[in-house]
Every structure is written in structure tokens, then in C-alpha cells.
Amino acid sequence: MFPLVSLSLFMPLLGAAVILAMPRARAPMVHALGIGTATLTLAGTLWMWVRGVQADGFSQVEQIDWMPAIGASYRVGVDGISLPLVLLTAALFLLTLIYSVRVRERPHAYVVLMLLLETASLGVFLALDALLFYVFFEVSLVSMYFLIAGWGHEDRQRAALMFFLYTLLGSLPLLLAILAFYLGAEVSTFDMRAWIAQPPLSGSAAMWALAAMLFTFAVKTPVFPFHTWLPAAHVQAPAAGSVVLAGVMLKFGTYGLIRFALQMTPEAMRAAAWVVMVVGVLSALYGAFVALAQTDLKRLVAYTSVNHMGYIIVGVAAAALAADPALRTLALDGSVLQMVSHGLVTGALFFLVGSLQERANTREMERFGGLLQQVPRLGWFFILAAFASLGLPGLAHFPAEFQIFLATLGVAPAAAVVVLGIVVTAGLYLRAIGKVFLGPLPAQWERMPDLGTRELLVLTPLTLLIVALGVAPAWVLQVIHRTTSTLSF
């Protein structure tokens, strides 16, 4: 069989190697190579999408022995939960690389790190071997660290250091949990499929493993009170870095929550689901309220991420609690779809904030006003993305959040208080739009140029996807649904 999955996975790495082999290449050439590689990768993942997933278990599995002595293999494959995220990753990286063609400072290193990060991110979603998963999980940290430290804003060294230390501390408990699974399994293997089919741990061991994993994924997602690294990293990261961080890397947390916590320790997760639910609700509300207090536009978007990721946590907790399979499927459908929508919407918002910062060298909302007259394209794109972010029907977040709330109402009506978050986000976005884009235009911004071709090339497809996902979510949902409806735990 044609190794399509592995080829797509390592295509960015191959591109990175080619760029490294051409140290004398000029910046446009380097960017062109980067974009070409990302396009090929996207083509590969689109083909994977066409191939589709089967209803039960994983599809398109490719496997090679790696360390048979300890049961570790190179195993990759997709199911309905990972495939949409793989596609999202490939698409966002391509757009990010297009957006970044303006980077003139050490372009070789920048594009190579981006491509390395793409392989790592795809690997997290594709890996079916726990050891391999962990490898990709950590490699993504290293590349992101260098991206923030090398190309970030004013206070980047501190932010990068904090990001690296915090998330490394976060991910090491997962290593313990993986080791516990490995030592607990009857057959010594790191095959995630085997662990899912037959959870290796039970009783208090499973509870400890779950606690370790919840910590890891809570830091990664991030969930209140483990979110403090996020605003710092986002504000200091370059625009492209923020897009990848929010659009792709935050999903590692919620994807891991479903793949590891829910599927490998189902009993413990069911028992602890109330805690997870409460944390999710708190996190969603906290994120919304703190975002309300921000004056820095980028911090505002960063905190709304905490809010949106909180909904996903609530959805996963609802799925764990639900006794009725229909409700469980509904909750999981919503959660996975929310990951995709959040990737698209937050991606668009961070691109736009980046463009605004490029033009104005500030992100303080107070200093803007009336920009809609001066830069109408930027303004309308922002307004659309903001409406999508606050959950307006017809845009990407609505179908996802609707399903999550519906399932939550069915399982734990009290948790429906989380809907309050939507009201707050609506308020804060309307306020932000009012401050930045409406009202009188300050004289200093009278020469601000509108979005150029490069930015339009990035934002148009993204906005189309946001609308497409809002109007007709079925094309993604049917893939997700095929897997979520057959999950047995």
C-alpha cells in the first residue's frame, strides 16, 4: 500500500532538510520551498480525507517495528477524531507560511522550524504508539520555543522560557502515565490501539494515571488555573506562532484528553468526570471574564481561547458522564468539531491582530478607533471572525457549541450555566469592535494601508471555511460521527 500517511507526516521534515541543504538560497526561494512543502502536505492530507475512515477503530494504519524488544513501533493512522485535526493542521500551516513570507530575519531557520513544528503537530494527531506520540508532543515544544525566542516581540526571552519550562513540567506526568500503562498491560506494548481496546489499568492505579494525564492536558489546553503560560506566550509570539499555538497546539491537550484519558482510563474518567466538568465550566467562565478585562487585543483573543477550550473540556466531561450513547456521541461530536472551529476562527483572529500590529506597532484597543472606514477589508474580516468566535449561528462555532450545550443539558443541567460565557464573549467582542473599528478615526491612522494580497490569500480561504463549517457542518461532522458513534467505553 502507498504510504500516504507517513509521506504526509514527514513531507515537512523533508522540505526542511532541503532548505538546510541550501544555505545560500535567498529568502524568497526559502519561503517558496516552505510553501511548496506545506502545499504538498496539505494535498497528502486531503487525499487521506478522500480515503476516509472506517466506522470501527483506526484506518490507513502504517506500521514498522522500531524497538520490538520493548514493544515500541512506528505506528500511524487516523480515525474520525484525528482526521479533521490533521486536515486543520495542514491547512493552518500552509496559511501560516504564506502569511510569513514577509519574514526577512534568518528566513532559513524560521521556515525550517515551522516545518519541523508541522511534522511534530501532525505526528501528535497521527501517532498510534504512545512512545511516538510523546516524541512528537515534546518535539513541538522545542520548535515553538525557538520560534518565540527568535522571532517574538519585546519580552520574548522570558515568555519563551516560561512556555518551555511550564509545558515541559506539564508533559512529563504524561510520560509517567505512559510508563504505568506499559508496565500494567498484559502484553508489553506501546500500541495505543491495544490500550484502547483493553484498558491496562484499573482501580486506584487508573485513577493516578488519569490524574497525571489530566494535569498534562490541563496545562496544554490550557485550563484555569494552569493557563498562566498562555497569555505571556501568545502576546510575545510572532503572529504566525500565535496562530499555530492557538490553532493547532492547544488541540494537543483536548485531543489527548479524548484519546488517552477518556479512551484508556474510561472507568476512572467516568468517576472523575464531575471534577473535569467543574474545571471546564470554571475555565470557560474565567476565560470569558478575564478576556473582558483586557485592553490588549492579542491578550483578549488569547483569553477567549481559554473560554472556547473550556467548552471542549465540558463536552468531553459530558461524554464521560453520559449513560445514553446518543448523548455521549452528541457531546463528542460537538467537542471535536469545536476543536476544528476554534482552530479556524482563532487562527483568523490572530492573523488579523498580527496585521494590525504590523501596521500600528501597538495592540492597545484604546489607541484605535474608526478603522472600519480606513481599512474596511481588515475591519470586515475581523468583525466576521469575531462574530464567529462569539458563536453566531451560521458561523463555525455555532454547530459545535450547540451540540456541546445540548449534551451538557441532558447530562448535567446545572453545568449549562457555562452558556453565560457566550453572553460575556458577545459583550467583549462587541466592545472591541466598537473601540477599534467604529467611532472617529484618530489622525495618526489616516494613512494605514488595508490588507494586501498576501493577507487576502490567507484570510479569504480561512473565512470561507468558517462560513462553510457554520452553514453546512455535515461534511466534517459525518467523518467525526463515524468514529464517535461506535466508540465503546
Added chain:
Amino acid sequence: MQEMAHDLALMWPEIVLLLTAVASLVCEMLRRPRAGFVVVLAGLLLASVLSVPLLGHDSSVFDGTYRVNALSVWAKLVLLPATLLAALLARGELAASPREGTVYSLLCFSTFGALILAGSGDTMLLVLGLLLSGLAGFALVAWPRDARATEAAMKFLIYASVCGAVMIFGLSYWFGITGTTLLGALGGLQQAPYAAALGLVGVLVGLGYKASLVPFHFWAPDAYEGAPVSVAAYLSVVPKIGALFALAQVVTELPESSGWQGILALVAAVTMTVAYLAALVQENVVRLLAYSSVAQAGYFLLAVIALTASTLALPALVVFAAAYSAMNLGAFAIVTQAGTSREELRGLGRRRLWTGVAMSTFLFSLTGIPPLAGFAAKFLLFGASIEAGYLWLAVIGIINSVLSLAVYLRIIVPMYRPVGEAGGSTPTGGKFATIVWLVGFLATLLIGVLAQGILQQLQY
């Protein structure tokens, strides 16, 4: 007679190493340092090759006093090539200086001592190995003959003498109870747990100083700083691994009742934590790496503790030894080229792309970030530790990994800063150091992926 021949046939690597040491000394007497260097390279290569057929042996020679088992053979396979890399480094750093040839000879003698340690089947061989590798070590540290090096060597010597004496004192308890110096007879201590523990403390002092475990590590940063960088690189790898493997040979024979696992676990936890905390405030890169090598010795102990309880422990020990040698020698090789202060490293990664990439790789590998060699090793270490029931120790190891990242970033961050007014140093040290870090770089990348080879050989 036949038995003697059989015994000697299993000792070929040691014999070749000893002959190499003597031959290189002769070359130095003839004032031919270059020839001495070539002899050492060839001899070490030959000894490494001769070690390969010994894989899979599990026996002992000379009436059980010297062991040819997985530990001692893998010690040869790791330490002989490591010595070779150290000799290359020394050539790059010290070439054309007077008395250059003695360094190569001393390296071989010290490695001989380390191999004896790693293969000890008898307490007297422990003493012998400790002295042999120690004596050569003092001379190596004192080699520059300036005030700093002399002070460093003096400190090293006094530490070694006291710790060695304590060890012999401790061993006398074991001899008194069991009536023999053979390690294989230590099971007889079953009925005398206190004497067993007292002896263990003695051994821990002696081998602990050699492996630079806290609290016997104080000599290490000073000695490394005073010695030539290539000697520091050597000391941080070869004698240390020899001592740790010797400890493994000893503790696997001890009865559980002596509480050796608990004692070692405590030492491991303290070693990792104290050393990384101390490393956090170092400005000199050699001192920082010295403290890092102290901390890594603590990680080695995780495997030693689990040896009797987990099948993962032996592979963990071997893979970690190989990985540690590769990444530590590589990091020191770049230090010989770039300079020993953090200020000198400034901008290195911007000026020299591959040097920067290699140094970052070594440091990330020391932290344990996948998919590098250090990760594969630490993964096995933590697995062994958990399987042996020392979850808390694995947790401390993991927390220290985060701390270690903060330590190693103290080197990585300045490497990617824009070059300051000082201008940074221009890498020197020549092609030999480059060869060493290239070899280390490849090994660091490949050991993680190819650990299967080692695992399979150990028939896990």
C-alpha cells in the same frame, strides 16, 4: 595452564589497552608524541573491536575475581570508544605542547582502571581500579602545571585518598563477616544487616567520589575547571561510568536486608536535586557541565537501584551510559572550540549554524527531550524505576528534568543572542574537536532510534 589460557582469552581488550598505554609511554620517551597518539588511536580501536566477540558471555576469570558479563563487556564497548574521543579532543587542545604524549598514556591507564572497576568480582579489585584510575586522573588534572591546575589536582588527590580509605575501612566489615573478598559471597551478609550496611556506606563513599555523587562531588567542579577541557570531558565520562558499573556489580550481590536500595534511592534523589540547583547559578560553562555530570550520575543510580527488580534496568544502564558518553563528550568538544564562559558562547549559534545545532542537541538530549539518545535512556530509566517500585524516585527524576532544562537553557539562550560588544570568541580547537562533536552528534541522534540493537543484545 589451560585455565589460564582460557582466562587470558577473555581478557584481550584489557591486555591490548595495557600494551597501548605502555607503548604510547615509550613513544613519549622517544619524543614522538604524534606516534604515541596514533598508537593510542589504533590500540583503542583494536581493543574496542576485540570486545565485540565477548558480548553474550557471562563468566568470570581468575577464580571469580574479574567478571566478563554484560556489564563489564558493555563498559568496554562504551568506555574504549569514549577514551578514543577524549584522546582526539586532547590532541586538538594540547597538540604541540611539551609533554603532550603523556596525556594519551595516562588516559589509557585511567581507562584501564575504569574497566577493572566495571568488571570487579572482588572487593580488592574495586580498590585497585579506584586507585589506578585515580592516580592517572590526578596527573591528568595537574597536567598544565599552573597554580590553578595544581590546586585542582591537590583537592582531587586529598578527596580521593580520604574516600578511598573510608572504602577500605568499610570493606573490612564485609571481609570480617564473609571471610572472603569475593563479591559473590556477599549473600552471606544476610544475617548481619548492620555490617552489610556499614560496608555499603564505605563502598558508596569510595565509588561515590569517583562517580561524583552528592555529597562526595565537591572535587568535581574545581578539578574540571582547573584541568584542560579535554581532560574534564574525559573525567566526566570514563571513570564515572566505571565506578557506577562497579556499584552495579556490588549491589546486585547484596542481600535485600542491607537496605541498599533505600540508601541509593536517597543518594540519587539528593544528587539530582542538589547538583541541578547548584548548576543554576554557574557562569562558567565547564563548571555548569560539571554540576550537570554530577546530576546525571544521580540518574544512573535509578537504573542501579532497579537492577534486581526490573528487567528494564540493565538495558537502561547500558543505553544511558552510551547516550551520556556521546552527549557529554560532544558538549565538551564544543566548549574546547568556543570557550568556557557563557559570554564567549554569545552568538555562537548565529555564526556557526551546525555548531549551534549540535550543542543544542547535546543539551536537549541531556535534558531528556525526545527523540534524542538521552530521552531513550531516561525513558528506560524511569520505566525501570517504576517497575522496581520506586515511583517517587521517578517523579523526582522527572521534576529534575524540568530543572535541568532551565540549567541547559543557560547555555542555549546566549548562543542565539546577537553578538555583543565582546564580539564572542572565534571557535578554535581545530578539526579534532569537530570530529568529536560530529561523532557525538550522530550518536546522540541515532542511539534514540537504534536502541533496539542494545536491547536485543541484552535479550530483554
